[in-house]
Amino acid sequence: xxxxxxxxxxxxxxxxxxxxxxxxxxxxxxxxxxxxxxxxxxxxxxxxxxxxxxxxxxxxxxxxxxxxxxxxxxxxxxxxxxxxxxxxxxxxxxxxxxxxxxxxxxxxxxxxxxxxxxxxxxxxxxxxxxxxxxxxxxxxxxxxxxxxxxxxxxxxxxxxxxxxxxxxxxxxxxxxxxxxxxxxxxxxxxxxxxxxxxxxxxxxxxxxxxxxxxxxxxxxxxxxxxxxxxxxxxxxxxxxxxxxxxxxxxxxxxxxxxxxxxxxxxxxxxxxxxxxxxxxxxxxxxxxxxxxxxxxxxxxxxxxxxxxxxxxxxxxxxxxxxxxxxxxxxxxxxxxxxxxxxxxxxxxxxxxxxxxxxxxxxxxxxxxxxxxxxxxxxxxxxxxxxxxxxxxxx
Numbered sequence: 001x002x003x004x005x006x007x008x009x010x011x012x013x014x015x016x017x018x019x020x021x022x023x024x025x026x027x028x029x030x031x032x033x034x035x036x037x038x039x040x041x042x043x044x045x046x047x048x049x050x051x052x053x054x055x056x057x058x059x060x061x062x063x064x065x066x067x068x069x070x071x072x073x074x075x076x077x078x079x080x081x082x083x084x085x086x087x088x089x090x091x092x093x094x095x096x097x098x099x100x101x102x103x104x105x106x107x108x109x110x111x112x113x114x115x116x117x118x119x120x121x122x123x124x125x126x127x128x129x130x131x132x133x134x135x136x137x138x139x140x141x142x143x144x145x146x147x148x149x150x151x152x153x154x155x156x157x158x159x160x161x162x163x164x165x166x167x168x169x170x171x172x173x174x175x176x177x178x179x180x181x182x183x184x185x186x187x188x189x190x191x192x193x194x195x196x197x198x199x200x201x202x203x204x205x206x207x208x209x210x211x212x213x214x215x216x217x218x219x220x221x222x223x224x225x226x227x228x229x230x231x232x233x234x235x236x237x238x239x240x241x242x243x244x245x246x247x248x249x250x251x252x253x254x255x256x257x258x259x260x261x262x263x264x265x266x267x268x269x270x271x272x273x274x275x276x277x278x279x280x281x282x283x284x285x286x287x288x289x290x291x292x293x294x295x296x297x298x299x300x301x302x303x304x305x306x307x308x309x310x311x312x313x314x315x316x317x318x319x320x321x322x323x324x325x326x327x328x329x330x331x332x333x334x335x336x337x338x339x340x341x342x343x344x345x346x347x348x349x350x351x352x353x354x355x356x357x358x359x360x361x362x363x364x365x366x367x368x369x370x371x372x373x374x375x376x377x378x379x380x381x382x383x384x385x386x387x388x389x390x391x392x393x394x
Contacts (some may be wrong), residue, residue, distance in 0.1 A: 005391060006034040008105035008131070010122035012073075012090050012115065014039035015063055016050060018281050020310060021111040023203045027384060029065035033391065036067045036103055038121065040090050043075040045224055045254045045278070047082065071097050078255065080149065087115040094121025098128055107391060108133045110171075114148075116141035116164060123170045134390065135171040136198070137181055138310075143303045148228045164188065173390055178329045180306030198387060200310050201317075201380040205282050208319035208371060209289030216245035217359050218274075218291035219323060222284050223311045225254035228304070230297040232260070233325055236348035237355065238269040246272070246355060249291055253278040288318045293340070293358050297325035300345040308333065316374035321366035323358050325351050337373035339366050 007028055014037050015022045021037075028035050041059075042050040052058060053070070061068040071093035076086040098121060108131050110122035119135060126133035142160035145151050168174060168190045175198040176182035182197045225231060234248050250260075250273060264273055279287065288294055294315040298304035305328025312330060315322050322340030324330050331342040341361070343354035 004032060004034040005107065006036070006105045007391070008103060008108045008122075008125065009035065009037045009111060010039075010094070010108060010118060010125070011037065011111035011113075012040050012118040013044050013111075013113070014042070014068065017042045017044045018278075019111070019113070020200060020203070024111075024384075025066045026064040028391075031384075031388065035065070036069065036105060038069050038071065038094065038097065038125075040073040040086075040093075041070050041075070043073075043086075045226075047077045047255075048075050069097075069103075087117050090115075091117050091120050094118070095124055097121070098125040101125075104129065105131050107131060110135050112137050112139065114139040114141070114144050116144075116160075116167065119167045119171075120163070123167055127170065132172045133170060134173045134175065135167065136175045136177070137185060138177045138200070140181060140184055140303060140306070143184075147299065147301045147303045148226075175387070178306060178308040180329055184306065198383065199308060199378055200313050201378050201383045202310075202314045202374070203281065204380060206285055206314050206317035208367070209285055211289045216247050217293075217355075218247045218249055219293050219295050219355060219358075220249040220251065220288060220291035221295045221297075222251040222279075222287065222314075225250070225252045225257040225260055227256050228299055229254075229256070230299045230325060230345060231256065232263060233297055233346070233348050233351050234273075234295075235260070235263045235267045235269055237351045238264070238272040239267045240348065240352045241355070242269065242272070244356075246359075247274060248272055248295075249274045249276070249287070251276040251279055251284070251287055284314065285318050288315070288320050292321070292363060293323050294318075294320040295323050295325075296330070298330075298345050300327075304345070305329065313374065313378045316370045316378065319367040319371035321358065321361070321363040322370065323351075323354055325354075333373070337369050339370035339373060 009025055011021045013019045025035050041053050055072055059070045073089040074085040076083050108122045108126045110119045112119050112135055122133055141164050142157045174195045177200055179197050182195050185195050186192050264270055296311055308329045322334055324334055324342045325345050334340045334342055341354045341358050343350040
């Protein structure tokens with residue numbers, strides 16, 4: 001009897017943190033693979049360990065057939081010092097773990113959202129244990145560090161460039177979440193034959209629901225409330241629309257949430273907002289269905305022109321019309337699908353005009369086109385079937 005291929009997933013974030021890698025790992029178990037996950041103690045996005053987890057609690061778990069190994073790290077906290085400590089502590093723990101573990105995997109799959117430093121643990125394990133290393137690039141470094149963290153010191157950025165080159169060189173296959181990301185990786189003198197565009201999908205529970213009788217017009221944002229999302233646009237837009245029948249629904253948590261709520265209060269638009277804490281992902285489709293259009297935005301930077309955010313696939317899977325304060329890859333998909341309206345990032349006046357336009361639009365047709373484009377380009381089974389060819393060495 002053929003031995004199951006053993007996949008070691010390296011991801012600093014994993015269940016009960018809500019990232020798409022949870023679904024990927026559980027699906028690979030269903031498809032007959034043995035799956036082990038090397039991850040940290042859950043603390044994202046609040047910055048403190050989840051209840052029931054710690055240095056001596058629940059370090060080894062089994063979830064949906066997945067073996068989970070949680071290595072020690074420093075919780076990210078609220079400030080930049082805590083985040084740096086969080087990133088570095090995972091690397092140190094991952095290096096030590098790779099030296100002494102008896103886990104014997106065939107393939108290492110690094111789920112590379114920020115920080116890219118986590119991929120070092122995957123590379124080191126693969127080299128030491130003679131396994132293949134597959135890298136899934138969802139954040140570009142050092143671009144992300146410069147754009148989001150505002151770090152530009154040549155010594156720091158130079159070190160990150162060298163780290164990125166080392167990781168790319170020591171990856172057997174590289175998968176990028178957008179065509180622009182794939183091109184950016186290739187520009188680093190990486191063999192183009194091992195770089196592949198592999199978009200994200202949405203879990204099967206993201207699907208259309210229909211609720212009738214909505215008043216007022218509701219625009220919903222779901223997900224991480226961070227500085228990179230550019231959500232300062234919403235209070236500015238709400239201030240300009242005080243006399244209009246519009247409500248903003250915001251679901252999630254993150255480093256910017258406290259400042260976001262202060263800005264809402266300062267502008268006197270608290271009545272325009274409905275704020276929910278972070279929700280179980282399975283509740284999101286019903287929250288979307290209770291609203292008229294879904295919103296996403298970014299800071300106005302070159303990096304985010306190259307990014308396809310995971311929430312876009314989630315919105316489209318639910319058949320939602322999409323209003324995006326974004327350009328680049330996101331705008332390309334929305335316009336090609338005919339599923340929404342795009343306004344310039346960082347432009348509050350433009351967003352107000354976009355909201356008014358969306359209020360008058362044929363949103364039923366937009367929603368239908370949204371789901372159709374998702375099924376053609378981002379459907380979960382199709383993308384996982386395609387990737388399985390690499391797991392099988394085809």
